[in-house]
Amino acid sequence: xxxxxxxxxxxxxxxxxxxxxxxxxxxxxxxxxxxxxxxxxxxxxxxxxxxxxxxxxxxxxxxxxxxxxxxxxxxxxxxxxxxxxxxxxxxxxxxxxxxxxxxxxxxxxxxxxxxxxxxxxxxxxxxxxxxxxxxxxxxxxxxxxxxxxxxxxxxxxxxxxxxxxxxxxxxxxxxxxxxxxxxxxxxxxxxxxxxxxxxxxxxxxxxxxxxxxxxxxxxxxxxxxxxxxxxxxxxxxxxxxxxxxxxxxxxxxxxxxxxxxxxxxxxxxxxxxxxxxxxxxxxxxxxxxxxxxxxxxxxxxxxxxxxxxxxxxxxxxxxxxxxxxxxxxxxxxxxxxxxxxxxxxxxxxxxxxxxxxxxxxxxxxxxxxxxxxxxxxxxxxxxxxxxxxxxxxxxxxxxxxxxxxxxxxxxxxxxxxxxxxxxxxxxxxxxxxxxxxxxxxxxxxxxxxxxxxxxxxxxxxxxxxx
Amino acid sequence: xxxxxxxxxxxxxxxxxxxxxxxxxxxxxxxxxxxxxxxxxxxxxxxxxxxxxxxxxxxxxxxxxxxxxxxxxxxxxxxxxxxxxxxxxxxxxxxxxxxxxx
Numbered sequence: 216x217x218x219x220x221x222x223x224x225x226x227x228x229x230x231x232x233x234x235x236x237x238x239x240x241x242x243x244x245x246x247x248x249x250x251x252x253x254x255x256x257x258x259x260x261x262x263x264x265x266x267x268x269x270x271x272x273x274x275x276x277x278x279x280x281x282x283x284x285x286x287x288x289x290x291x292x293x294x295x296x297x298x299x300x301x302x303x304x305x306x307x308x309x310x311x312x313x314x315x316x317x318x319x320x321x322x323x324x325x326x327x328x329x330x331x332x333x334x335x336x337x338x339x340x341x342x343x344x345x346x347x348x349x350x351x352x353x354x355x356x357x358x359x360x361x362x363x364x365x366x367x368x369x370x371x372x373x374x375x376x377x378x379x380x381x382x383x384x385x386x387x388x389x390x391x392x393x394x395x396x397x398x399x400x401x402x403x404x405x406x407x408x409x410x411x412x413x414x415x416x417x418x419x420x421x422x423x424x425x426x427x428x429x430x431x432x433x434x435x436x437x438x439x440x441x442x443x444x445x446x447x448x449x450x451x452x453x454x455x456x457x458x459x460x461x462x463x464x465x466x467x468x469x470x471x472x473x474x475x476x477x478x479x480x481x482x483x484x485x486x487x488x489x490x491x492x493x494x495x496x497x498x499x500x501x502x503x504x505x506x507x508x509x510x511x512x513x514x515x516x517x518x519x520x521x522x523x524x525x526x527x528x529x530x531x532x533x534x535x536x537x538x539x540x541x542x543x544x545x546x547x548x549x550x551x552x553x554x555x556x557x558x559x560x561x562x563x564x565x566x567x568x569x570x571x572x573x574x575x576x577x578x579x580x581x582x583x584x585x586x587x588x589x590x591x592x593x594x595x596x597x598x599x600x601x602x603x604x605x606x607x608x609x610x611x612x613x614x615x616x617x618x619x620x621x622x623x624x625x626x627x628x629x630x631x632x633x634x635x636x637x638x639x640x641x642x643x644x645x646x647x648x649x650x651x652x653x654x655x656x657x658x659x660x661x662x663x664x665x666x667x668x669x670x671x672x673x674x675x676x677x678x679x680x681x
Numbered sequence: 682x683x684x685x686x687x688x689x690x691x692x693x694x695x696x697x698x699x700x701x702x703x704x705x706x707x708x709x710x711x712x713x714x715x716x717x718x719x720x721x722x723x724x725x726x727x728x729x730x731x732x733x734x735x736x737x738x739x740x741x742x743x744x745x746x747x748x749x750x751x752x753x754x755x756x757x758x759x760x761x762x763x764x765x766x767x768x769x770x771x772x773x774x775x776x777x778x779x780x781x782x783x
Binding site for chain 1: 696699703709712713716719720722723726727729730734735738740741743744747748751754755758759761762763765766769770775778779780781
């Protein structure tokens, strides 16, 4: 068996940097540890660079367990780019744990997500998923407050149960086919009647992965974790592990369970509607900004699942594009919260009162990110929703598109309360809110990307061949 | 030879016992233990299927080995997390973690 190591270069780089950073935490002096963030950033950028050479490469490694294809490469690119922005933004942050620990845990989680994006085998998928979430549990619990402890405990226990349900579902699928490879499973199932046991296994896999992407009714942990985790961690969680969940959904269901496509597409349509409705309605009642964004994340999982309910290549490409757009806007708004909380501001919606006067740039950036989340032109969120709901209409799921659009209108109701506070309410003090340079740079880069993708989406769409 | 269905029934029962423990126990460590029972029920499934459905390949048994390793990692992280939480909160009773409502 010949392994083309060059095809695994991005993963190897991330792995190497994660080890180096972890050892650095152990052996470097407190002052020297400050370079660990820069080392991580350079490592991620190098991995991103080596990933570009894999563009267009179609190959499988490790006896078909690991597939390199366009979807996987693009998802890894999105993941690495957003993680680089998180690392850049947190370079000067005050950490709740050692810098080396923070960055290496993040890198290990990213490594797991990259393997998840490329997994072509049940065993690989399960191991990659655990590698993604185990460091995330540690990161969420890394602050010694009651909120962080509660968030970590809920995230850990619910995540564990979800993993086990997923594993049980996988074992049933394995039992019916005798195969663990996705393609081999599809071949074994082809032309056969759908057995009840396969349905049970499939539903269990949907439940397990539904937990990971926080789809209603498996979303309980999401708002708690987004609110309770330390802010840098929450901003990472908004992009990292979620990418893995969607990568697994896009890879597993269309390939391995192609035979049952109408059934799982229907399941995802139901989950999509529930997530959109409940996420948006619950967000309307929130007064804490991070919790509000947590429910908004649940609602966005609903929008993204529309792409899976469509169940054709248009749906998947629209899903990937919307995922990029969403993760940029969500990450951006979390980074604005990071900037304000680092200067001692609270996290209630009313604490954002008059931010426009205290930090015009932050308020402007936050407004753009929230408008993009609603889907107002000319920002990226609008184009993302156009393609996503366009894909739904194309496959005669007009009702799903209508529900999606109506939900976007509802979501305007809670995003606008934040914008109103920032621009129309007078601040209690006029002290300027200063932002550290790397964080500022990161927010500006995201803002530029959100506007650019909104005006010129084909820049990205030509990469994924839509 | 014992029929395959016996193994499947046993694994189903173990899964149900574990799930009941997760839903009913209020101590975080007990919940962790219940999840381990569920994990092993899935393992039993994998090994039994490997023996009966695809005996020429050992992929199910290999899967079970990996799951055991991952289970150990999960317990390590979980117990460390619970220990840290106990040090900070003096409790691992799930009912006392109720700051976040809905």
